[in-house]
Every structure is written in C-alpha cells, then in structure tokens.
Amino acid sequence: MSTVRTATRAPVLAVFASIQGEGAFVGEPQVFVRLEGCPLRCRWCDTPASWVPTSSPEEPAAVAARVAALEGARPRTVSITGGEPLMHPEFVRELARELAPRRVHLETAAAHPRALGRVLDVVAHVSLDLKLPADLDEPVELSPDSDESGSQGGHEPSPRDAVSWRAARRDVLAQVRGRDACGKLVLAGGRTPVDFAVVLDDVVELAPKLPLIVQPVTPMHGVAAPSADELHALVEDVRARDLLVRVLPQVHRALRLP
Ligand code: SF4
Numbered sequence: 001m002s003t004v005r006t007a008t009r010a011p012v013l014a015v016f017a018s019i020q021g022e023g024a025f026v027g028e029p030q031v032f033v034r035l036e037g038c039p040l041r042c043r044w045c046d047t048p049a050s051w052v053p054t055s056s057p058e059e060p061a062a063v064a065a066r067v068a069a070l071e072g073a074r075p076r077t078v079s080i081t082g083g084e085p086l087m088h089p090e091f092v093r094e095l096a097r098e099l100a101p102r103r104v105h106l107e108t109a110a111a112h113p114r115a116l117g118r119v120l121d122v123v124a125h126v127s128l129d130l131k132l133p134a135d136l137d138e139p140v141e142l143s144p145d146s147d148e149s150g151s152q153g154g155h156e157p158s159p160r161d162a163v164s165w166r167a168a169r170r171d172v173l174a175q176v177r178g179r180d181a182c183g184k185l186v187l188a189g190g191r192t193p194v195d196f197a198v199v200l201d202d203v204v205e206l207a208p209k210l211p212l213i214v215q216p217v218t219p220m221h222g223v224a225a226p227s228a229d230e231l232h233a234l235v236e237d238v239r240a241r242d243l244l245v246r247v248l249p250q251v252h253r254a255l256r257l258p
Contacts (some may be wrong), residue, residue, distance in 0.1 A: 009057035021252025113171035189224030193237035
C-alpha cells in the first residue's frame with residue numbers, strides 16, 4: 001500500500017541569528033525564520049523581497065536543523081516571521097513541533113484569522129501588527145502554487161477594505177485574548193489618534209490586557225517618521241483608554257542588525 005505524504009513545505013527567505021528588534025521581546029537573542037509570501041502591501045514594508053515566493057520550498061525538519069546550527073551553545077527562542085507566516089500555517093505547525101522545546105514566537109499581520117487558529121496552540125507568543133487599512137495598498141493574493149502546506153493557508157482571502165480589515169482584526173483579537181501576545185501599532189508621519197480609534201476600540205472590547213507597542217515607522221519609500229507631537233498624541237490616547245502602551249523604535253535598524 002502506498003503512503004500518501006502530506007506536504008508541509010514552505011519557501012524560506014532566510015534563517016539567521018540576531019537580536020529581536022521589535023515587540024515585547026526586544027533585545028532578546030533569537031533565531032529568525034523568515035518565510036516568503038505576503039499578499040499585503042504595507043507602504044512602509046521593509047522586506048518587500050519576501051512578498052513573492054521565489055525559493056524552493058523546504059521541509060520543516062530541514063529548517064529546524066538550520067536553526068540548531070545557528071543558535072550557539074544553548075537553544076534560542078525562534079521567531080517565525082515573513083513575509084506573512086500565516087500563508088503557511090501547516091508548515092508553521094510542523095516547524096514548531098520540530099523546534100520543541102524551544103519557545104516559538106509568531107510575527108504576523110493579523111489579517112488571516114482562520115490560519116492563526118491553526119497555529120495558536122503551538123506558538124508561545126504572538127506579535128500582531130494592528131494595521132491601518134489606510135497604510136496599505138491593494139493586496140496581491142499569492143498564486144495557489146505557492147502554498148505547499150496543503151492547508152489552503154494561502155487561499156484565505158486578505159482584507160481589502162476597512163470593513164474586512166475590522167472583521168479580521170476582531171477575530172484575531174478574540175483569539176489572542178488571555179494569551180501571551182502583544183499588538184504593534186506602526187505610526188507613520190501624519191497619522192493622528194483619530195486614525196487609530198477603531199483599532200483601539202476593538203482592543204478595549206476584545207483584548208483589553210493586550211500590551212500595545214507604538215512603533216514609529218522607520219522612514220522609507222516616501223513614508224515619513226512621526227513627529228514627537230504625533231507620537232505623544234497617540235500614546236496619550238492609548239493611555240486614556242486604560243490600555244498598556246510602550247514606545248519602541250525598530251532597535252535592530254538602529255543597531256544595523258538584520
Ligand atoms: S505584512 Fe509585513 S511583509 Fe507584508 S507588506 Fe506588510 S510589512 Fe511587508
């Protein structure tokens with residue numbers, strides 16, 4: 001009798017050891033697994049090379065071996081990032097199993113709740129980008145051929161407008177409520193608390209204990225950094241809602257690390 005093999009491979013842009021530069025674990029030495037494939041188009045994206053998969057898909061066990069070779073004397077926390085890792089949820093599940101007992105963190109755009117539901121039980125921490133639809137251009141869905149996980153993860157439609165973004169965000173926030181997670185608010189120049197009002201309303205209602213990290217955008221592609229006044233205005237608005245807030249720039253950029 002022949003055995004049918006379930007494909008869980010995914011294209012990997014890079015596996016590297018570095019210092020976490022964003023989110024709740026900033027400063028921690030980690031190993032990063034950067035997957036290829038992202039249908040979103042954030043105007044300030046710093047990894048556009050990850051958007052379209054071009055590498056040959058790899059098996060989770062092979063990627064775990066690459067992690068082990070990089071982490072040094074003791075196991076490190078592993079951050080699975082992208083791209084959008086939720087394009088490959090079955091791969092993420094398998095990779096987390098291969099990496100046990102290491103802590104596995106997931107960095108996601110919080111746009112694909114069905115795929116998030118497939119991986120939540122295997123990751124120790126989730127870092128959600130709580131995006132403003134106004135900061136994104138039209139999504140470009142991945143070709144079905146680029147999802148080798150067998151999960152249809154790449155076929156969960158991406159949000160396209162404020163209504164579908166809100167539905168995805170509310171689903172994701174409800175899923176992470178009470179879990180080890182943080183939310184990132186990337187603040188570009190010209191944005192005001194009014195722009196974030198709906199996002200913050202959703203956090204207050206659905207995940208009021210979620211720590212929020214305001215991340216001033218690193219200027220690129222014509223997107224400017226926020227002024228000090230814009231930064232203070234958002235921070236005060238978050239505080240006024242009794243939410244937890246910290247401000248952190250992209251530390252790995254300041255340190256010129258990958
Ligand atoms: S979700 Fe991440 S990888 Fe995708 S466009 Fe936005 S910043 Fe870039």
